[in-house]
Amino acid sequence: MSKIAVVGAGRWGRNHVRTFRQLGSLAAVVEVDPAIRASLTKDYPDLPIYDKLEAILGDSTITGVSVATPAETHYELAKRLLEAGKNVLVEKPITLFSKQAEELNEIALSKKLVLMVGHVLLYHPAILKIKELIENGSLGALQYIYSNRLNLGTVRTEENSLWNFAPHDIAVINYLVGTDPIEVDAKGGMFLQPGIHDVTVTHLTYPENVIAHIHVSWLHPFKEQRLVVIGDKSMMVFEDSRPTDKLILYPKGIDWVSGNPVTRDGGFEVVEFDKEQPLTAECRHFIDSIAHNRTPRSDGANGISVLKVLEKAQEALTKNNPVT
Numbered sequence: 001m002s003k004i005a006v007v008g009a010g011r012w013g014r015n016h017v018r019t020f021r022q023l024g025s026l027a028a029v030v031e032v033d034p035a036i037r038a039s040l041t042k043d044y045p046d047l048p049i050y051d052k053l054e055a056i057l058g059d060s061t062i063t064g065v066s067v068a069t070p071a072e073t074h075y076e077l078a079k080r081l082l083e084a085g086k087n088v089l090v091e092k093p094i095t096l097f098s099k100q101a102e103e104l105n106e107i108a109l110s111k112k113l114v115l116m117v118g119h120v121l122l123y124h125p126a127i128l129k130i131k132e133l134i135e136n137g138s139l140g141a142l143q144y145i146y147s148n149r150l151n152l153g154t155v156r157t158e159e160n161s162l163w164n165f166a167p168h169d170i171a172v173i174n175y176l177v178g179t180d181p182i183e184v185d186a187k188g189g190m191f192l193q194p195g196i197h198d199v200t201v202t203h204l205t206y207p208e209n210v211i212a213h214i215h216v217s218w219l220h221p222f223k224e225q226r227l228v229v230i231g232d233k234s235m236m237v238f239e240d241s242r243p244t245d246k247l248i249l250y251p252k253g254i255d256w257v258s259g260n261p262v263t264r265d266g267g268f269e270v271v272e273f274d275k276e277q278p279l280t281a282e283c284r285h286f287i288d289s290i291a292h293n294r295t296p297r298s299d300g301a302n303g304i305s306v307l308k309v310l311e312k313a314q315e316a317l318t319k320n321n322p323v324t
């Protein structure tokens, strides 16, 4: 079994620590904050906890490293790890610039190492179920998709709501459509901090007349995570923020009868899906990809695709709301 180290045990990295531990693969943690190191030592007295990356670089028993540090550190940390021969799982966004991500991907490919990005929703059983229903024809031809990821907080000061939330939605929509968008546009508003968008709406145009939009905000009265997928045969709604009945299939649509549009209302059906935690599935996928030398679902190329959409959306936002 691969031995995994986690670099960065902050709000999200702590979940990586817990999950790799549960999977029996956690070998060490690297964290620069002494208070977090002290709290980890209390929770995991037997776990090696270091303050520097150097401590794990030369340890050949550690085959994989999960990087859950802030986005601006991903490139440098992932590069050093790949160059030291480690397989790397890096949190989203893979890096801040696609050139850097392309460089990481080239290093990984040339060294035959796994480079995986933490697009955790690509491991969500409900998303896999939607993909299965698209592929078996249950939805018919895809027409449009939208995703709302809204809540009050957590407000970031180092990145806007697009970079914070939308990587997940871009990854999911690209995955469901099966290709990258051919056109990207975005608009948004800044209310709390100059130069940092609190709310953005990104429009994506895909080949074969498929469109999508992504609405993200940390300035919204309640939590809503809703993904709506419209096909010409059926429609689906995945609402992860609901306590139950999260995934619903609506066999509805519009038929043309004697030249007139007629509503087809087939009611709805709650669709069951596996209950495994997406992060557990993601971490297991990383371990398995290393063990079997397989390309992960969210590989380096997937990270680059998502990052290029983010860059285009940011370009559009900046053009629409020039920062003075």
Ligand SMILES: NC(=O)c1ccc[n+]([C@@H]2O[C@H](COP(=O)([O-])OP(=O)(O)OC[C@H]3O[C@@H](n4cnc5c(N)ncnc54)[C@H](O)[C@@H]3O)[C@@H](O)[C@H]2O)c1
Residues within 6 Å of the ligand: 007, 008, 009, 010, 011, 012, 013, 014, 030, 031, 032, 033, 036, 053, 068, 069, 070, 071, 073, 077, 091, 092, 093, 118, 119, 120, 164
């Ligand atoms: N996949 C998801 O659903 C999801 C959710 C939240 C955050 N994230 C991503 O996870 C990453 C971390 O986010 P967060 O909210 O946990 O941030 P955070 O600031 O709470 O934690 C980052 C941690 O990294 C540590 N750190 C920074 N530089 C380091 C270094 N060189 N070596 C070791 N430790 C270092 C910091 O001390 C801190 O404890 C970001 O990329 C974020 O986008 C992903």
